[in-house]
Structures are given as structure tokens and as C-alpha cells.
Amino acid sequence: MKRFAELLELLALTPSRNRKIAALSTYFSDVPDPDRGYALAILTGALSFKNVKPAMLREVVLEEVDPNLFAMSYDYVGDLGETIALIWPHQETAEDLPSLTKLIDLFNTTPKADLPRLIAALLTRPSTNERWALVKLATGALRIGVSARLAKTALADYGGKELQDIEEVWHGLTPPYGELFAWLDGKTGRPEINHTARFHPLMLSNPIDEDKDLAKLAPSEFAAEWKWDGIRVQLILGSGRASLFSRTGDDIAAAFPDIVDNVSGEAVLDGELLVGHDLMPATFNDLQQRLNRKIANQKHLTDFPAFIRVYDMLFDGQNDIRSLPWLERRRHLAGWLQANPQSRLDLSTVIPFKDWDELARIRRQGADEHGHEGVMLKLMSSPYVPGRPKGLWFKWKRDPNVLDAILMYAQRGHGKRSSYYSDYTFGVWKGNEIVPIGKAYFGFTDEELRRLDKWVRAHTVQAFGPVREVEKQLVFEVAFDSAQESKRHKSGVALRFPRINRIRWDKPAAEAATLADVELLIDAT
Amino acid sequence: MAVPFLERNLRITPIDTFIDPPQPRARAIITHGHADHARSGHDAVLATPDTVAIMKTRYGENCARSFQALEFGQPLQIDGVTVTLYPAGHILGSAQVLLEYKGQRIVVTGDYKRLHDRTAQPFELVQCDLLVTEATFGLPVFQHPDPKAETSRLLRSLSQEPERSHVVGCYALGKAQRMISLIRECGYHDPIYLHGAMVRLCDLYEQHGVPLGELRQATGTAKGELAGKIIIAPPSALKDRWSRRLADPVLAMASGWMSVKQRARQSLVELPLVISDHCDWNELRQTIAECGAETIWVTHGREDALVYYCQGQGLIAEPLNIQAYEDGPEDAGGDETGDAAEGRAA
Structure with missing residues (x-):
């Protein structure tokens, strides 16, 4: 565990x-199975424990620490796991933590009632760094700036493979990845995965x-489709229950039984998951009711039925058709849908157009009248190339809306921004009052963040725990993709994808937008 | 306790004298040489001989109209008030101020720590009725580790990455000299390279009997020579063009704030060394328990948590909210008192 704690730090x-990749690579070569495999699982978020949760850890700590002091500390540190590791008041045990494999086994097999005592005993040791790694392991919230992709890049580096090779087998493997490492070590062939x-x-x-781009591209070589405002998914059909993956390869089938x-x-399909009755897409707000839930409840299934608007096909039956041009794949897809009628799938339409000017008009009209996010352009001769290849697929988003809003509240951020007031709630005028219409926490540089943080501290009117209410003076130019009616916000409006476009240090708050201005921008959908 | 003869802005009422005043005053007692405690422009300054020397070095011979040096443990009578300075263990010459008047004893700690430090006179506990304590690390998340163990992490990194320069961000006064001394204590005797801002104060420490081993100027030294060496620089230099002259540097920082990894990440510090010249939570509690005071005034830092704690112990406690004045964003005047979040390099 010591070695893993050092790696995490x-x-x-x-x-x-590059240095992170090198460190991972060294770790994989130094540490034996199955420890290295479990480390990989932790780094890629593939491991979770049924009974070890952040709330339980918090309770363990609150047995030992005054709750108010804990709250003040958490507010200061900004990361629950780190707060727990730092505040734990006992250090008596001198012996090392058990190995990673042993720890995971303990977390999985210790009866729930005994877990608090186990966690307390494990935390009781002098090294803050090991306590920190232990809490990170237990809660799974690493926040150390390592993505699954980086871990896979390190695997490729370690085994002398291409990242693509790793990605291809990755989702068929489970911790502690013995066969993966055997392959990377050159002891066996590539793991066989059922496609x-x-x-x-x-x-x-x-x-x-x-x-720059449009002038160089020939309109006749591209097909256009609407950019659907849902989530990208891959649907895999064959014998047995269908599999459904998010764009990052997370299995989300359990959340979408409908x-x-x-x-x-039998096919592998690419498309956009949307919600709505009779295959009519509802707003992203509605879709959000279904997202971030591991299991769907009945009411959501009835109110927000899900469907997939498919636009590409990777396998037709058992046939890998990814090397075929888009136009051919599209033909396969249409033919397959005709042969296999579906109630929860429909085909994304292709928008006819002659030149870029015409498409630009269609795009604007689609945005204004139907709230479309923009259009997708696909090179018709292009094969299906995983990753983000240049020059084959483009997204042409509509121009964002902007409005001037007034900063109302600021909250401390987490992770990299802990301690900075980096989450901002802003509002617009409704008569003489200012009503909140949204929240944003990006769109500014680190330099601007420091200045904003200072401004917030100097202009605080009141503090409510981690939130500060500020003097209503500072104007943000807020960009957003669309505005929708909302019952959750006092203003009755919700902004989609709001971000700070500019900080208008110069602009008086009296000149900010009014609620009526915002209502004009509400989508027609 | 009777009404204290010390006011909440640290003015000693019977003698119209301030402790560590942020504005120029006719009479000031200065606990130690850091800029948020020692300012130039007072008329008469009372401080330990080391602090007087530090002030003159940093601000010039004429930074106060007159200086009176008072040795540790020597009581001084001023119009009925007895002033005695006791070591605070924070940096060279740092003092706690004991004030006695009509049977009442008040201690103003200034900044202090209780851990071993070869570069500062060791802290002495002083009994009192009212304790005015700092609270820079006044949250239970701050439990400082053994400074020698932290220092050996630096030396381990140096042996693991022998081709890289190791720059340690340290405040020029106090932390830099303590860091160097710790490195020597851990058995490293190669030359240590100094950023220009460190040189005068290292000289001063050596003159006052603190040996630091062989020190060289980093400025003007060839890049190749600095590979695998330790360089001590002010925190502001870490992100500055200055550090580009170094060979693929490992950025280290010696500060109590470094215990919070997310803070270290924010300041792009690769090797955080949790070495502090302030009390941690446990030392603060220990001092409060041992000094015998029934009233605790808390200043400089996370007052709320420590006040809450003291009240829970049945003590009378309140925060002072002394407005520490701000320096430029890059360097809070040579101390780690600043909150990293306020844009400082602490």
C-alpha cells in the first residue's frame, strides 16, 4: 500500500x-499481480465497494472529531477525503498498511457492522499520505488529475502497444486484469474478447x-445531420440482453431498461440517446431526470421514455463494417432498420443542402425554431475511425446566446480550485429586484479567478456556510446554448451550458439584462 | 479577571505602546522580524537584539527613530508595566511578550512554534491570565509531521532524480535558514545554492551564530552545475522566469500549507514539504491548556475554529480580527501567514 500511496501522490x-505516464509504467513493472491490477482498477474507476462509502467514513471521523470543527475544516480544505485524512487524530499504529489486494479483500468481506471499526483501525497510523491514499481508495473519489485514458496510455507505453489496442480489449476485461498484464508482458497473446x-x-x-475550414471543404462531399441534444451512446445487440455504453464506455444499460x-x-449501433414520447425529443432538462441514476424508477420510465436516434453502424450482424465509407454504412443501417423494425430506435435524418450558405441558413433556422444545437458534417467517403480524427466529422454549433448578468453569490470550488470562490450564481433584473438565473464555474482564466476570488472576499455581504452573498455590482457576460422554462429556478428560466464569456469589470449593474430580455430567448421547443 | 490593560488592537493602555502595530506608532514592541509584524516608520521600537538586527537589515538602519534591544528574560519597567520577552521559537530572535501590571499577567505570543529548531531560540511556556495567541494553523486538519522526515523526502527525491535541480520555495527570513539547517542536520553537506534575495539574511543568521554550511549564489551559476543541486528561492521565484535557468527543476515548497495536497497542486508544487514555523492544532491546544489563562484572544489566522474550541473547554475566548495589511499578491512579506487562497504563493 505504501508504494501505491507514493504513486497516487x-x-x-x-x-x-509524460512524467505521470512514466511513473505508472514503472509502477506496472515494479509491482506484482494482482496488486498492480487493483491499482489500475482504482485509477480507472473500475472498483467500488458496496458498503464503504464517503458517508460512512464521515461518520467514523465524527465519532472522534467535533462536528463543527470538522465542518470548518472541510470548508477550508475543500475535499472530503483529504479532510478526513488530515484531521484523523490518532497515529498509534506503527506497522504498515496491508497490501492493496488485502485491503480490497477486507473492504469487500468485512461485515457492514464491523467496517467502521476496521476503517478507524486502518486510519490510525502516522503517515498522512497513507491515510490520504486509504481514504481515496475507500471512497473512489480520487481527484488527482488522472483519467482512464491516461492510465490506458501508460499501459500502452508499458507493453509497447498502441493505445487503440488497449481500448479494443479494455471493456471486455475485469480487475485485476491478469490476462491484460500477461499479454503486455509478452507471456500470452491478446485477450480474446467477445465483440x-x-x-x-x-x-x-x-x-x-x-x-478557415468551410472554404476548404467541398459541400458535395459532406452529409449534414442535426446535432441532437442528448447523450452519445453505443448500443450492442446480439444474443442475450442488449448492452448500452456511454461515450466513455461506461455500461449504462441498467438505467435504461426501456x-x-x-x-x-444483431448489430453495433452509434446514436444519440434522447427522451420523449413517440420518438419526439423533449428538452435536455427532461433527459437529465434520467441521467446520473444507476437504476430507473417507474415514474421516470413513464414520464420520460428513452429512445435512440441512430446515425451510424459499426457491425451489421457479425460483420465489422467500420472500414466502409459512411455512405455505405448508412445504407447498411437503413436496410437493417427496415429488416428489424424497432419501437425505441429511429434514424437520424440527413439534411439536404447545396452549399455552405444554404446550410448556414438551415442551421440558424433550426436553432431559432426548434432549438437545435447545430449541425454535424460527415465526410461521406470516410471510414469509421475511433478517436477524434481530423477532417472527417465536424460539429457546427450555433452561435451562443449572450447576456449581461449580475454576480449574486459565490461558492468555494473543489479539487484544483478548493478555497477559491469559483462557483458563481448570477441573476438579472426583475423590476427592482435581481433574480438568479444560473450558475457557472468556468470560462475564466486562472488569473481572472484570482481576481474574482479577491473581489468576492472584499465584497461579501453575508456568508452562509460555504456560500457568500456579494454586493450586486459585478457584471458577467454569460454565454449559453439555450434558455428553457424551469420550475426549479425562481426566475422561471434555466440556461443550458452557461459559462462566463467575459467579466465586465467596467459595466454598471444597472445596465445588466432584465428577465424580459431572457424570456425572449427561450426556445420554441 | 479584571478588565485587561491590553486593548483589542494590542495597545497597552497604561503606557500607550502597541505590539506589532500595522501603522507607524510612537512606541512599538516588535515580536519578530516578519513584515506582517515588523513595519518601518515607528518612533521607538523595543525588540530582542536579533530582531533589531533583522529589522535594520531588511528595512535599513533608520527604519525606526530609535531602537531599544531587550534580552530574553530581562524584565523592563515602563511606568508601572513590566515587559519581559520570552523566546517564541518561530524564527531567530522571535519573542513572546509578557506584560505584568497590577498583578495581571498577559502574554502576547506573536508567531510561535514548539517543535525543535536549531535556528531559533526554543519556545518557553509562560504562565498568564490572558493569552493572545496566533492561529495561523488553527484547524484540526493541521497536524505537522516531523520536519526531519519531511527533509529526508527532499533528499530522497534528490537521489532518485539526480539530474534535476531541486528548488525549494522558502520565505527569505526564517524558513530559508531553517530549511538549510535541517538539510545539514540530515547529513547533506554539498554546497546549497541561494537565490539573491536569500543572501543577506543567511549572512545575518551566520553572524548570529547559526551555522549553515557552504552556500553559493545561484544567480550566475552555469545551468549544468545546478543539476542535482538544492536551490533555496523565495516562493515567488518558483513561477518566475528566474527558475527557467534551472535544469528541469523539481519545484518543492516548505510550508505548513503544503499539508493540503490540493493547495500544493494549485501552486504547481511537485514536492510539498510540510515544514512550518507555526504551531499546529495540537501545539496550540497544548499551549492554551498549559499556560493557565482563563481568557484567550485569538488572532492571525483561523480564529473561528480555535475560539470555538476554547469555548468548548470552558474558557472565555474571542477573535481579535486584527486587520493584517496586505502586501503584494506574490509574497506576504516573508511569512507563511498568508492564506494560499488569497493569491499568495504560501
Whole structure:
């Protein structure tokens, strides 16, 4: 465990990506199975414990620490796991923590009632760093700036493989990844994975630069589709229950039984998951009711039925058609849908257009009248290339809306921004009063954040725990993709994807927008 | 307790004298040489001989109209008030101020720590009725580790990455000299390289009997020579162009704030060394329990938590909310008193 704690600390503190990869690679070669496999599982978020949860750890600590002092400390540190590790008041045990494998076994097999005592005993040792790693392991909230992708890149580096090779097998493997390491160590061949159960990395698009790109692209070589405002998914159909993966390869089938129990045939499909009755997409707000839930409840299934608007096909039956041009794949897809009628799938339409000017008009009209996010452009001759290849798929988003809003509340951020007042609630005028319409926590530079933080501290009117109410003086130019009616906000309006476009240090608050201005921007949908 | 003869802005009422005043005053007692305690422009300054020397070095011979040096443990009568300075263990010459008047004893700690430090006179506990304590690390998350263990982490990194320069961000006064002394204590005797801002104060420490081993100027030294060496620099230099002259540097920082990893990440510190010249939570509690005071005034730091704690112990406690004045954003005047969140490099 000591070695793993050192690795975690190094990963958390080393800014250089290459050095992180090198450290991981060294770890994989130094540490034997199954410890290294469990470490990999922790870093990629593939491990969780049924009975060891942040709330339980908090309770263990509150047995030993005054709750008010704990709250003040948490507010200061900004990271629950780190607060627990730092505040634990006992250090008597001198012996090392058990190995990673042993710890995971303890977490999984200790009866629930005995877990608090186990955690307390494990925390009772002098090294803050080991306590920190232990809490990170137990809660799974690493926040150390290592993505699953970085871990896989390190695996590729360690085994002398391409990242693509790792991605191809990754979703068919489970911790502690013995066969993966055996392959990377050159002891065995590549692990055999059943393709129908495994995630295939997605093809992603690049944003288009209207000034530079359009002039270079021939309109006749591209197909256009609406950019649907849902979540990207991969649906895998074959024998047995269908599999449904998010764009990052997370298995989300359990949250969408209405889809996976109502589809049939054999194929691997790419599309957008949406909610709505009769295959009519509702707002992203509605979709959000279904997201971030591990299991769907009946009311949500009835109120917000899910479906997939499919736009690409990777496998037709057992046939891998990814190397075929888009136009061919599209033909396969349409044919397959005709042969396998579906109630929860429909085909994304292709928008006919002659030139970029015409498409620009259609795009604007779609945004204004139907709230479409923009259009997708796909090179018709292009194969299905996983990753984000250049020049094949483009997203052409509509221009964002902007409005001037007034900063009302600021809250301390977490992770990299702990202790900075970095989450901002802003509002607009409603008569003589200011009503909140949204919250944003990005769109500014680190330098601006420091200045904002200072401003917030100097202009606080009242503090409510971690939230500060500030003098209503500072104007933000807020950009957002769309505005929708909302019952949750006092103003009756919710902004989609709001971010701070500019900080208007110069602008008086009296000149900020009014609620009536915002209501004009509410989508027609 | 009777009404204290010390006011909440640290003015000693019977003798119209302030302790560590942020504005120029006619008479000031200065606990130690850090800029948030020692300012230039007072008329008469009373401090330990080391602090007087530090003030003159930092601000010039004429930074106060007159200086009176008072040795530790020597009581001084001023119009019925007895002033005695006791070591605070914070930096060279740092003092706690004991004030006695009509049977009432008040101690103003200034900044202090109780851990071993070869570069500062060791802290002495003083009994009193009213304790005015700092609270820089006044939250239970601050439990400082053994400074020698932290220092050996630096030396281990140096042996693991022998081709990289190791720059340790330290405040020029106090922390830099303590860091160097700790490195020597851990058995490292190669030359240590100094950023220009460190040189005068290291010289001063050596003149006052604190040996620091062989020190060289980093400025003007060839890049190749600095590979695998330890360089001591002010925190502001870590992110500055200055550090570009170094060979693929490991950025280390010696500060009590470094215990919070998220803070270390924010300041892009790769090797955080939790070495502090302030009391941690446990030392603060120990001092409060041992000094015998029934009233505790808390200042400089996280007052709320310590006040809450003291009240829970049945003591009378209140925060002083002394407005520490702000220096530039980069360097809080040579101390780690500043909160990293306030944009300082602490």
C-alpha cells in the first residue's frame, strides 16, 4: 500500500503528463499481480465497494472529531477525503498498511457492522499520505488529475502497444486484469474478447472553424445531420440482453431498461440517446431526470421514455463494417432498420443542402425554431475511425446566446480550485429586484479567478456556510446554448451550458439584462 | 479577571505602546522580524537584539527613530508595566511578550512554534491570565509531521532524480535558514545554492551564530552545475522566469500549507514539504491548556475554529480580527501567514 500511496501522490502533484505516464509504467513493472491490477482498477474507476462509502467514513471521523470543527475544516480544505485524512487524530499504529489486494479483500468481506471499526483501525497510523491514499481508495473519489485514458496510455507505453489496442480489449476485461498484464508482458497473446459484449471506441468530431475550414471543404462531399441534444451512446445487440455504453464506455444499460428490453436484432449501433414520447425529443432538462441514476424508477420510465436516434453502424450482424465509407454504412443501417423494425430506435435524418450558405441558413433556422444545437458534417467517403480524427466529422454549433448578468453569490470550488470562490450564481433584473438565473464555474482564466476570488472576499455581504452573498455590482457576460422554462429556478428560466464569456469589470449593474430580455430567448421547443 | 490593560488592537493602555502595530506608532514592541509584524516608520521600537538586527537589515538602519534591544528574560519597567520577552521559537530572535501590571499577567505570543529548531531560540511556556495567541494553523486538519522526515523526502527525491535541480520555495527570513539547517542536520553537506534575495539574511543568521554550511549564489551559476543541486528561492521565484535557468527543476515548497495536497497542486508544487514555523492544532491546544489563562484572544489566522474550541473547554475566548495589511499578491512579506487562497504563493 505504501508504494501505491507514493504513486497516487506523485500522480496528484506532477504536472507533466509524460512524467505521470512514466511513473505508472514503472509502477506496472515494479509491482506484482494482482496488486498492480487493483491499482489500475482504482485509477480507472473500475472498483467500488458496496458498503464503504464517503458517508460512512464521515461518520467514523465524527465519532472522534467535533462536528463543527470538522465542518470548518472541510470548508477550508475543500475535499472530503483529504479532510478526513488530515484531521484523523490518532497515529498509534506503527506497522504498515496491508497490501492493496488485502485491503480490497477486507473492504469487500468485512461485515457492514464491523467496517467502521476496521476503517478507524486502518486510519490510525502516522503517515498522512497513507491515510490520504486509504481514504481515496475507500471512497473512489480520487481527484488527482488522472483519467482512464491516461492510465490506458501508460499501459500502452508499458507493453509497447498502441493505445487503440488497449481500448479494443479494455471493456471486455475485469480487475485485476491478469490476462491484460500477461499479454503486455509478452507471456500470452491478446485477450480474446467477445465483440458483442464489448465497447468499441467512438468516432468523435471536431468543431468547425467557419472562417478557415468551410472554404476548404467541398459541400458535395459532406452529409449534414442535426446535432441532437442528448447523450452519445453505443448500443450492442446480439444474443442475450442488449448492452448500452456511454461515450466513455461506461455500461449504462441498467438505467435504461426501456431501451435494452425493447430492441432486437444483431448489430453495433452509434446514436444519440434522447427522451420523449413517440420518438419526439423533449428538452435536455427532461433527459437529465434520467441521467446520473444507476437504476430507473417507474415514474421516470413513464414520464420520460428513452429512445435512440441512430446515425451510424459499426457491425451489421457479425460483420465489422467500420472500414466502409459512411455512405455505405448508412445504407447498411437503413436496410437493417427496415429488416428489424424497432419501437425505441429511429434514424437520424440527413439534411439536404447545396452549399455552405444554404446550410448556414438551415442551421440558424433550426436553432431559432426548434432549438437545435447545430449541425454535424460527415465526410461521406470516410471510414469509421475511433478517436477524434481530423477532417472527417465536424460539429457546427450555433452561435451562443449572450447576456449581461449580475454576480449574486459565490461558492468555494473543489479539487484544483478548493478555497477559491469559483462557483458563481448570477441573476438579472426583475423590476427592482435581481433574480438568479444560473450558475457557472468556468470560462475564466486562472488569473481572472484570482481576481474574482479577491473581489468576492472584499465584497461579501453575508456568508452562509460555504456560500457568500456579494454586493450586486459585478457584471458577467454569460454565454449559453439555450434558455428553457424551469420550475426549479425562481426566475422561471434555466440556461443550458452557461459559462462566463467575459467579466465586465467596467459595466454598471444597472445596465445588466432584465428577465424580459431572457424570456425572449427561450426556445420554441 | 479584571478588565485587561491590553486593548483589542494590542495597545497597552497604561503606557500607550502597541505590539506589532500595522501603522507607524510612537512606541512599538516588535515580536519578530516578519513584515506582517515588523513595519518601518515607528518612533521607538523595543525588540530582542536579533530582531533589531533583522529589522535594520531588511528595512535599513533608520527604519525606526530609535531602537531599544531587550534580552530574553530581562524584565523592563515602563511606568508601572513590566515587559519581559520570552523566546517564541518561530524564527531567530522571535519573542513572546509578557506584560505584568497590577498583578495581571498577559502574554502576547506573536508567531510561535514548539517543535525543535536549531535556528531559533526554543519556545518557553509562560504562565498568564490572558493569552493572545496566533492561529495561523488553527484547524484540526493541521497536524505537522516531523520536519526531519519531511527533509529526508527532499533528499530522497534528490537521489532518485539526480539530474534535476531541486528548488525549494522558502520565505527569505526564517524558513530559508531553517530549511538549510535541517538539510545539514540530515547529513547533506554539498554546497546549497541561494537565490539573491536569500543572501543577506543567511549572512545575518551566520553572524548570529547559526551555522549553515557552504552556500553559493545561484544567480550566475552555469545551468549544468545546478543539476542535482538544492536551490533555496523565495516562493515567488518558483513561477518566475528566474527558475527557467534551472535544469528541469523539481519545484518543492516548505510550508505548513503544503499539508493540503490540493493547495500544493494549485501552486504547481511537485514536492510539498510540510515544514512550518507555526504551531499546529495540537501545539496550540497544548499551549492554551498549559499556560493557565482563563481568557484567550485569538488572532492571525483561523480564529473561528480555535475560539470555538476554547469555548468548548470552558474558557472565555474571542477573535481579535486584527486587520493584517496586505502586501503584494506574490509574497506576504516573508511569512507563511498568508492564506494560499488569497493569491499568495504560501
